[in-house]
Amino acid sequence: xxxxxxxxxxxxIAAKPLAVSDLVKVSGAxxxxxxxxxxxxxxxxxxxxxxxxxxxxxxxxxxxxxxDNAEMVKKFLAEEVNxxxxxxxxxxxxxxAYRGPISKSDLERIRxxxxxxxxxxxxxxxxxxxKFSKEKQENYYxxxxxxxxxxxxxxxxxxxxxxxxxxxDTLTKVLEESSAL
Numbered sequence: 001x002x003x004x005x006x007x008x009x010x011x012x013i014a015a016k017p018l019a020v021s022d023l024v025k026v027s028g029a030x031x032x033x034x035x036x037x038x039x040x041x042x043x044x045x046x047x048x049x050x051x052x053x054x055x056x057x058x059x060x061x062x063x064x065x066x067x068d069n070a071e072m073v074k075k076f077l078a079e080e081v082n083x084x085x086x087x088x089x090x091x092x093x094x095x096x097a098y099r100g101p102i103s104k105s106d107l108e109r110i111r112x113x114x115x116x117x118x119x120x121x122x123x124x125x126x127x128x129x130x131k132f133s134k135e136k137q138e139n140y141y142x143x144x145x146x147x148x149x150x151x152x153x154x155x156x157x158x159x160x161x162x163x164x165x166x167x168x169d170t171l172t173k174v175l176e177e178s179s180a181l
Contacts, residue, residue, distance in 0.1 A: 003029055003037050008063065013116045015123055015130060015139075017060035085125075092118045093143070096128055097156060098165045101140035 006027050011018060023034050038061055042054045051069055055062050065073045085093065092115055096102055099110075108115050119141065122128040127147045130139045148156055156162065 003027065003033060004041060007034065007037060007041065011054070011061060011063040013120075014062065015116075015120050017055070017057065017062040019060050023061075086118075088113075089118050089121060093122055093127060093147075096122075096141050097143045097147070097159060098162065100128075100142035100156075101131065102142075103136070103138050103140050105138070107141070 006029075007023060010023065010026055020031055020034050020038070023029075023038075024031050027034065029037075038054065038056070042056065044050075045053045045066075049066075049068075051066050052063055053066050055064050088111070091111060092107060095107055095110055099106075104115060104119060107119075119128070119130075122141075123130060126144055127150075128141050129144050130141055132139050143156055148154070151159075153159065159165075
């Protein structure tokens with residue numbers, strides 16, 4: 001697999017801009033190779049009139065939609081954000097509400113599927129927020145105050161059976177078992 005393909009995949013699923021150092025860690029490529037490939041990608045997307053563009057700001061990179069498609073993307077997102085949540089999104093949101101802060105890897109082990117797009121959708125809707133743990137070197141997700149307010153609550157602990165479900169050790173056992181495998 002080419003370095004470009006690897007970078008495109010990582011930048012596509014990332015919920016936020018990534019530094020070259022992040023891309024070095026994930027790909028194993030040298031910093032200079034990544035920087036050169038990123039510059040080629042910026043040029044390539046411009047020349048090919050691609051639906052994507054590679055944004056660069058303060059040493060961080062992110063794949064985004066091309067500005068020429070802004071109106072169509074805006075219309076689609078308005079429908080997506082205002083539409084009902086899918087069952088998988090509701091499941092993920094419920095887990096985050098009761099078990100947050102929770103890492104993406106733990107959420108995926110509980111649900112048994114990749115949750116990247118679900119997390120991105122929930123972030124766009126403003127229902128969850130992402131915080132990086134320097135200690136564990138990964139992102140953790142919690143519900144936002146907007147989510148709590150939308151439900152008419154003053155805090156997440158007012159969710160039905162919160163004390164019982166947030167401390168239920170069944171999920172903890174599942175996570176421990178799956179990480180031991």
